[in-house]
Amino acid sequence: MTDAVDQDLICAIATPPGQGGIGIVRLSGPGAKRVAEKICARGLVSRKAVYCEFKNAAERLDDGVALWFPAPNSFTGEEVVELQGHGGPVVQQQILNALCSLGARLAKPGEFSERAFHNGKLDLAQAEAVADLISSTSIAAARAAVNTLRGDFSNKVNDLIERITTLRVQVEAAIDFPDEELEILEQAGVVEALKAIVQAHKDIIESANQGRLLSSGLQVALIGAPNVGKSSLLNALAGEEAAIVTDIPGTTRDLLKVDLLINNLPIRLVDTAGLRDSEDTIEQQGVARARAQIAQADIVLLVVAVPELTDSGVKEQIQELREQFSGAQGPPPEILVVVNKTDLAAPPDLDQRVNHAAVSARTGEGLTELKSKLQKLAGYTDDATEFSARARHVDALKAAAAQVDASLLALQGGLGVELVAEELSLAQRYLGRITGDVSADDLLGRIFSEFCIGK
Numbered sequence: 533m534t535d536a537v538d539q540d541l542i543c544a545i546a547t548p549p550g551q552g553g554i555g556i557v558r559l560s561g562p563g564a565k566r567v568a569e570k571i572c573a574r575g576l577v578s579r580k581a582v583y584c585e586f587k588n589a590a591e592r593l594d595d596g597v598a599l600w601f602p603a604p605n606s607f608t609g610e611e612v613v614e615l616q617g618h619g620g621p622v623v624q625q626q627i628l629n630a631l632c633s634l635g636a637r638l639a640k641p642g643e644f645s646e647r648a649f650h651n652g653k654l655d656l657a658q659a660e661a662v663a664d665l666i667s668s669t670s671i672a673a674a675r676a677a678v679n680t681l682r683g684d685f686s687n688k689v690n691d692l693i694e695r696i697t698t699l700r701v702q703v704e705a706a707i708d709f710p711d712e713e714l715e716i717l718e719q720a721g722v723v724e725a726l727k728a729i730v731q732a733h734k735d736i737i738e739s740a741n742q743g744r745l746l747s748s749g750l751q752v753a754l755i756g757a758p759n760v761g762k763s764s765l766l767n768a769l770a771g772e773e774a775a776i777v778t779d780i781p782g783t784t785r786d787l788l789k790v791d792l793l794i795n796n797l798p799i800r801l802v803d804t805a806g807l808r809d810s811e812d813t814i815e816q817q818g819v820a821r822a823r824a825q826i827a828q829a830d831i832v833l834l835v836v837a838v839p840e841l842t843d844s845g846v847k848e849q850i851q852e853l854r855e856q857f858s859g860a861q862g863p864p865p866e867i868l869v870v871v872n873k874t875d876l877a878a879p880p881d882l883d884q885r886v887n888h889a890a891v892s893a894r895t896g897e898g899l900t901e902l903k904s905k906l907q908k909l910a911g912y913t914d915d916a917t918e919f920s921a922r923a924r925h926v927d928a929l930k931a932a933a934a935q936v937d938a939s940l941l942a943l944q945g946g947l948g949v950e951l952v953a954e955e956l957s958l959a960q961r962y963l964g965r966i967t968g969d970v971s972a973d974d975l976l977g978r979i980f981s982e983f984c985i986g987k
């Protein structure tokens with residue numbers, strides 16, 4: 533909020549592209565009313581719908597309703613006017629042109645929300661929830677995003693920050709009394725308070741992780757040798773014949789992505805080419821894409837098939853997979869082994885330590901259990917999710933939790949009260965990144981540029 537923000541007049545079509553009954557052009561910034569009144573040729577009234585014709589210098593473009601929201605009582609916190617006309621792309625473009633000829637400029641993606649953030653109308657997590665609400669694909673996800681937009685998540689984060697601040701004050705006060713500092717802290721119950729904060733972090737991380745899964749979904753890759761039934765499994769899970777299935781090894785080459793909900797959890801399932809050495813140039817490319825997909829997945833379904841299947845064979849494949857992403861950035865994906873074609877033969881006894889599910893893509897047997905194992909592996913419970921969140925929020929919470937842990941260890945290990953205070957201050961900084969109290973410009977730029985224009 534300390535960063536400089538553009539103060540000029542911006543405009544954009546706020547309704548989706550294409551044709552519709554109503555199309556809304558939104559204007560925000562100083563002079564919004566003055567410019568809109570030129571287009572409308574009428575005086576606008578605060579927060580009242582005013583019927584008017586929209587005109588440029590030469591002709592009448594459309595008619596509709598103009599709504600003026602004086603600053604600061606608007607979405608962006610600036611002076612805002614909405615021109616609600618007919619939802620045709622040409623008409624709306626003409627209105628935009630007219631506004632630009634009067635000094636407005638086209639808004640960048642997410643610029644309205646960014647201004648709302650800079651003007652303190654929304655914090656960063658709430659602004660992100662606007663985008664998540666718009667893109668939510670299930671009722672549960674929409675409900676969770678509304679809760680975050682309302683501030684449920686930010687309140688929890690702010691509560692953590694406040695608790696840490698209170699402790700920091702006590703810890704820093706003790707620094708002035710070097711001989712008695714530990715006694716002072718003991719009397720103030722700082723260790724217990726720190727332990728409680730560690731637990732509070734754990735609870736919020738769990739909820740935020742649910743929220744993250746619900747909003748952004750899971751990337752799940754089907755990986756395995758040719759002909760084991762990866763494409764058949766994709767079709768069975770998707771409930772449609774999306775992928776070509778043949779008994780010829782090497783059928784799939786391109787990546788095929790299907791979006792589906794498994795027990796309310798949004799999943800992007802990716803079918804890949806069977807892994808093998810091949811002389812065929814196209815297949816080689818397919819295999820390279822399959823391998824690249826492994827590192828991008830949250831979960832890899834390693835598909836294997838009876839009857840030629842042994843426990844050691846499965847372990848070898850898991851080992852090969854692990855080697856693929858050793859050295860890659862980010863956490864390695866979880867692996868779930870799927871033993872397919874159980875209608876042909878009973879699966880061999882596999883080591884219980886290997887997480888696996890037995891299915892028949894052909895008959896559908898075992899698919900329900902596979903789905904619940906997948907859900908469990910993702911750490912997703914089907915209970916009502918409290919709020920939406922993103923991966924960056926979960927990462928920040930984890931980083932903050934690690935600092936609070938470190939401060940507790942420093943205190944218990946007698947490592948010096950200064951160190952305890954320093955760890956707590958770092959924890960606060962990580963938490964502040966969630967709501968945008970502490971932010972880097974490149975982070976803000978990245979977040980808002982992912983929004984669509986007009987938001």
Ligand SMILES: Nc1nc2c(ncn2[C@@H]2O[C@H](COP(=O)(O)OP(=O)(O)OP(=O)(O)O)[C@@H](O)[C@H]2O)c(=O)[nH]1
Binds near residue numbers: 757780804873875
């Ligand atoms: N009996 C039986 N056959 C199956 C099952 N799943 C797949 N198949 C058959 O196995 C063959 C290969 O299936 P695909 O789904 O194309 O296998 P894939 O792993 O995608 O193969 P590639 O794309 O070549 O890597 C086809 O003939 C399928 O009908 C199953 O559960 N039971």
Ligand SMILES: [Mg+2]
Binds near residue numbers: 763775783803804805
């Ligand atoms: Mg295939």
